Amino acid sequence: MLNARNFIIGLAFLLLVCGVTSLVVIVPAASFNPEPTPGLRPYTATELKGRAIFQRENCYVCHSQFVRFQDEGTGPTSQAGDFAYDRVNLLGTLRNGPDLSYEGGLYPDEWHIGHLKSPRSYLPGSFMPSYSYLNDIDIRYLVAFVQSLGTRNTRAWETKDVNVPEKYRNLKSPFSAANAGSGRGIYNQNCAACHGYEGRADVPLAKMFYPKPAANFHLPRYKDFTDGHWYNKVGRGVPGTRM
Amino acid sequence: MTLLDRFFPDTPDSSAKLWLTSAIVWGVIGMTFGVFMATQFMFPDITKGVPWLSFSRIRPSHVNTVVMSWVSMASIGACFYMLPRLVKTPLYSERLGTMTGWLWNVFATLIPLTLLNGYSEGREWAELIPPMDWFMLILLVLTAVNVFMTVSRRTEPQLYVSVWYWMGSFIGMSMVWIVGNRTFVPLDGLNDAIANWFYAHDVLGLWITTMGIGIIYFLLPKLTVGKKGEPGNPIFSHKLSLIGFWGNFAFYTGIGAHHIIQSPVPEWLKAFAIGSSVLMSIPVYSASVNFFLSTQGRWDNLAWNLPLRFMTFGWVMYALSSFQGSLQAVRSINWYQHFTGIVSAHAHLAMLGGFSMVLFSAIYYAVPRLYKVEWYSKKLVVVHFWTFSVGFIMFFITWTTMGFIQAASWNMGINVQQTVPFLKPFVMVRWLSATVMIFGVYIFAYNAIQTVRAARRQSVTTRASSGVPDFAPAAADD
Numbered sequence: 001m002l003n004a005r006n007f008i009i010g011l012a013f014l015l016l017v018c019g020v021t022s023l024v025v026i027v028p029a030a031s032f033n034p035e036p037t038p039g040l041r042p043y044t045a046t047e048l049k050g051r052a053i054f055q056r057e058n059c060y061v062c063h064s065q066f067v068r069f070q071d072e073g074t075g076p077t078s079q080a081g082d083f084a085y086d087r088v089n090l091l092g093t094l095r096n097g098p099d100l101s102y103e104g105g106l107y108p109d110e111w112h113i114g115h116l117k118s119p120r121s122y123l124p125g126s127f128m129p130s131y132s133y134l135n136d137i138d139i140r141y142l143v144a145f146v147q148s149l150g151t152r153n154t155r156a157w158e159t160k161d162v163n164v165p166e167k168y169r170n171l172k173s174p175f176s177a178a179n180a181g182s183g184r185g186i187y188n189q190n191c192a193a194c195h196g197y198e199g200r201a202d203v204p205l206a207k208m209f210y211p212k213p214a215a216n217f218h219l220p221r222y223k224d225f226t227d228g229h230w231y232n233k234v235g236r237g238v239p240g241t242r243m
Numbered sequence: 244m245t246l247l248d249r250f251f252p253d254t255p256d257s258s259a260k261l262w263l264t265s266a267i268v269w270g271v272i273g274m275t276f277g278v279f280m281a282t283q284f285m286f287p288d289i290t291k292g293v294p295w296l297s298f299s300r301i302r303p304s305h306v307n308t309v310v311m312s313w314v315s316m317a318s319i320g321a322c323f324y325m326l327p328r329l330v331k332t333p334l335y336s337e338r339l340g341t342m343t344g345w346l347w348n349v350f351a352t353l354i355p356l357t358l359l360n361g362y363s364e365g366r367e368w369a370e371l372i373p374p375m376d377w378f379m380l381i382l383l384v385l386t387a388v389n390v391f392m393t394v395s396r397r398t399e400p401q402l403y404v405s406v407w408y409w410m411g412s413f414i415g416m417s418m419v420w421i422v423g424n425r426t427f428v429p430l431d432g433l434n435d436a437i438a439n440w441f442y443a444h445d446v447l448g449l450w451i452t453t454m455g456i457g458i459i460y461f462l463l464p465k466l467t468v469g470k471k472g473e474p475g476n477p478i479f480s481h482k483l484s485l486i487g488f489w490g491n492f493a494f495y496t497g498i499g500a501h502h503i504i505q506s507p508v509p510e511w512l513k514a515f516a517i518g519s520s521v522l523m524s525i526p527v528y529s530a531s532v533n534f535f536l537s538t539q540g541r542w543d544n545l546a547w548n549l550p551l552r553f554m555t556f557g558w559v560m561y562a563l564s565s566f567q568g569s570l571q572a573v574r575s576i577n578w579y580q581h582f583t584g585i586v587s588a589h590a591h592l593a594m595l596g597g598f599s600m601v602l603f604s605a606i607y608y609a610v611p612r613l614y615k616v617e618w619y620s621k622k623l624v625v626v627h628f629w630t631f632s633v634g635f636i637m638f639f640i641t642w643t644t645m646g647f648i649q650a651a652s653w654n655m656g657i658n659v660q661q662t663v664p665f666l667k668p669f670v671m672v673r674w675l676s677a678t679v680m681i682f683g684v685y686i687f688a689y690n691a692i693q694t695v696r697a698a699r700r701q702s703v704t705t706r707a708s709s710g711v712p713d714f715a716p717a718a719a720d721d
Contacts (some may be wrong), residue, residue, distance in 0.1 A: 010621075013411060013414070013492065014414065015416055015495075016489075016492060016493055017418060017492055017496055018409075018416065018418065018448070020493065020496035020497045021418060021422055021496055023429075023440070023497065023515070023517070024437070024439050024441055024496070024497045024499060024500065024512065024515065025437060025438050026511055028312075028434055028437050028508070028512055029430050029434045029437075029438070030508050031509075032434060032508070032512075034432075034433070034507075039402070052365075054365070055363060055364070056299060056361045056362075056363055056365065056368070056711075057297070057299050057300065057361070058299040058302060058303050058363055058365065058370065059299060060365065060367060061299060061302045061303070061367065062299070064582055065503070066503075066506045068505040068578070069505070069582075070578060070596065070654065071653070072656050075659075076344060078506065078507055079507050080507035080508070082507075083432040083433050083436075083507075084432060086432045086435070087431055087432075087433060087435075088364065088365050088366055088425075089366065089432065089435040089436035089439055090365065091432065091436045091439075091503060091506055092367065092503050093367065093582070093586060094505075094580075094582060094583075094584075094586060095582040095583070095649070095659050096589060097660075098658060098659040098660055099659070115654045119287070120287065120288070123660060125663055125664050126287070126660065126663060127283075127284050127287045127663065127665070127670070128287065129283065129287055129291075129297050129298040129299060130287070130288060131297070132291060132292050133292050133294040135296070152533050189633025198542070211660075211661045211664075217338075221609075227341060238656070240662065241657075
C-alpha cells in the first residue's frame, strides 16, 4: 500500500533522521580537524602496543581521559589538539578510578607493575581489578602507554600549576634557602606530627591515617612544585584529608 | 516433520515464541553479569588471575548482552507477536523470522565469547569487533524485511501508532549501527568520540525507547480491559502519540554529544546536543501524559492485572529517567555530576527500571496467548514484581547517592582515589539490592520455563487432533 501520502511521510522521516545524523556526525567529521597541540608527539610503537592492551582490557570503562576545567590537581584542561594522534577515542564517561590524562610520570614503572598485579597492596581499599593474568611483556607495554599519558605533551609540564587558584598561583617565596632553619621550626610545630621530622612520614599518626599523608618529601617530584603550589597546599589544606 | 520444520518452523507465531523465550535466557545472563560486577566491587580479588572473569571484560559483555540480546530480542519478539494482530495479516515469513531468531542467538552467544576473550575494539558501548558489526547489520536487515513486508501486505489500512514506532525503529537502528560502529565509517580522535556517543545514546533513543513505546501503545488498550470484561480504554489521543513519534526521532537523534559536553569538541555541537536533550521533554511528556490518561478509569486494574503493573512501573521510570536526562544535559548540572555514578544510575533507570519492566510485561502478556496456557504460577509473578521493583528502587537510590558523594567530594578537591572509601557502604547496599533483583529475574525465568513445559505437555497430547492453524486474523484482538 505505497500511496503518495505514505511515500511522502516515509521520505520525510528518512530525511529527518538522516539529516540530523549527518549534522551531528558527518558535519563535525568534515569540519573539525584540530591541529596537534604544539609539543605533542605521536605514540611510539611500544606505547601503541600498550594502548592496544588498554583497549583490549577495556580500562576506559573506569578511567576517563579528559581533564575538565574544574578537575583541580589533575592537570591542565584538555584541548582538542591533545587527541590528534588517538586512533580510537578513550574519553570515557565514568570515573570509578582516577582520570589518566596526566598519569605519566607520577609513579615509577615498578609502582605501576606492582599496582596492576596487586592494586590493594599499593592503594588499600581500591576496587580496581587485579591484572596479574597479563604476562610480563604485556604489562611492560601497558605501563609504557600509561607513562606516555600527559608526558607526550610538553605543555602539560610547563603549565602544571594551572589548577592552582589565581590567589596563590603567582606567589613567590621571598626567602632563600638560607632561611630554611626558620621554616624548620614552623614545620616541627605544625607538620612533623603527621609527615615526620625528616619528611618521611615515619611517625605513629602517619600509620593511622587514611588517606595517608604524603609519605616522602625527598622524592624528586616535590622539588618540581612551584612556590604557588606550596602556598595553595599549605594555605588551603588538602580536602578530604586531615591536612 | 522434517529437520527444517523442527528448528525453523513455519507455523503461525513460531518466531514470536522463539524470540521471546530466547530473550528470557539472555536477560538472565545479561543481568547476572551485572550482579557479578556488583559482587566484584565488594570483593575485587574474587576472580583474581582469571582473564575472562575480569571486571573490565565483563562490563562490556554486560552492556552488549543486555542491549543487543535481552532488550533487542524481547522487543523484536513482542513486535513479531503484536504486529500481525495490529495489521490483521500473518507475519510475512515465519521461517525467515525463526531463522533470524536462531542467527541472532548465535550473535548473542558470540557477544560474551568475543568480549570475554579480549576481542574488543575499545570503544565504549561499541566494543564489538568488525565481523560482529557486519553480522548484526545482516540480522537487522533480515528482521526489517520481515516487518516491512508484513506491513506492506496488511489488510488493515489504518496504521496504529505502534507500527509507526516499530518501522521507525528499524530504520533508525540500522542507521545508528552503520554510523556508530567505525567498521563502516572510519573516524579518528575526537570525531571518533562524537560518533561513539552518537551510537551509545541513539541505540537507546532510536531503538530501545521507540520499540518499547510501540509495545506500551499496543498493551495499553489490552491491559485496561475491566475485570468483568468491559472494553479497554482506547489511546487517549492519537495526535499526542504522533507528536511523540516525530519529536522522538527529531530530537533524540542529535543528543549523543551531551556525554562529552566538557571535552574539547566543537561548541555548536554541544549546544545542539543540549538543546535536543531539553527538547526531548516534548515527546517524553506527550507519551507519558498519553499513557497516564489512557489508563484513567482503570487504575484499579493495577490491583489484579500484573502485566499492567509491570508496564506502568516501566513507563513511569522511563518518564522519570527522561526528565532526569534532560536536566543532566544542561551545562550547569552536567559540570557537577558528569563522570559520577549518577550517570550510570540514570542509564539503569531507563534500561532496567524502564524498558526491562515494559518487556517483562509484554512477555507476561504474550506467552500465555502464544502457548495457550496460563502462567505456571501467579504468585511467582507477584514475587517477581515486588523483588524487582523494590530491589530496583533501592539500587537506584544507592547508586545515585554514590554519585552525589563522588560529585561533592571531587568538587571539594578530594581526588577520586580518596573518595573510594566513602563509597564502600553504598557498594554493599548496591550489591544486596542487585541480588534481590536478580532473585526476581530467576523466579521469572523459572516461571517461564515451567509454563512453556506445561504447554509442551499439552501440545503433545493435542497435536494429532489439531490440523487447523490456531491463528485467525479476524479474531486477532483477543
